[in-house]
Amino acid sequence: MTDSTSSPGDHRIAHIELDEETIIWRNADIEQERKIAIFDLIEENVFKPLRAVERGATGPYRLKLAVRDGRLLMTIADQDEQLLEELLLGLARFRRPIREYFAICDSYYQAIRKATPMEIETIDMARRGVHNRAAELLVERLEGKVETDFATARRLFTLICVLHIKG
Numbered sequence: 001m002t003d004s005t006s007s008p009g010d011h012r013i014a015h016i017e018l019d020e021e022t023i024i025w026r027n028a029d030i031e032q033e034r035k036i037a038i039f040d041l042i043e044e045n046v047f048k049p050l051r052a053v054e055r056g057a058t059g060p061y062r063l064k065l066a067v068r069d070g071r072l073l074m075t076i077a078d079q080d081e082q083l084l085e086e087l088l089l090g091l092a093r094f095r096r097p098i099r100e101y102f103a104i105c106d107s108y109y110q111a112i113r114k115a116t117p118m119e120i121e122t123i124d125m126a127r128r129g130v131h132n133r134a135a136e137l138l139v140e141r142l143e144g145k146v147e148t149d150f151a152t153a154r155r156l157f158t159l160i161c162v163l164h165i166k167g
Helices: 028-043 050-054 092-114 117-142 150-162
Strands: 013-018 047-049 061-068 071-077 083-090 146-148
Touching: 013 028, 013 150, 028 092, 028 150, 047 050, 047 061, 047 083, 050 083, 061 150, 083 117, 092 117, 092 150, 117 146, 117 150, 146 150
Parallel strands: 013 061
Antiparallel strands: 047 146, 061 071, 071 083
16 A cells, blocks of 8 residues: 655556457446446556656556466556556466456346345445455555555456456
8 A cells, every 4th residue: 555645746547558459358347347447547546656666757657457478467658658667467366356256247237137236235245345355466466566555456456357367
């Protein structure tokens, strides 16, 4: 987690892009999740790439997410699209949370159409639990590389899911 007041600069994501070649499929529900996550992320986030900041970067940043060889590639650039750094994160520890998140989202979307409000609430609580654990894992995996807050990590995890990991 971070205190964004610790150094001068605008340490946030101002633009985010997903590698379209990485996305295997998307349905209307997943597309809606993507749009909401991107909108919310751009509206409010904390994102401080530590090595780039050490070299003088002040943000805001442009972030591109892709999957390459089973790893998450985070390409971080400045507002002028000059590359600041690329981070590769292994995704093995995310495979299960991604599968669980998609399964519970499918249940949630089906429930919205035909379940009682109490059933929907129960499924939504489970969905938030999976999402929260995955966000905590992402914060942990970014430690020492990128300072971020929990809300930003949750939205980034949603976008990692949208990439729908190959294999």
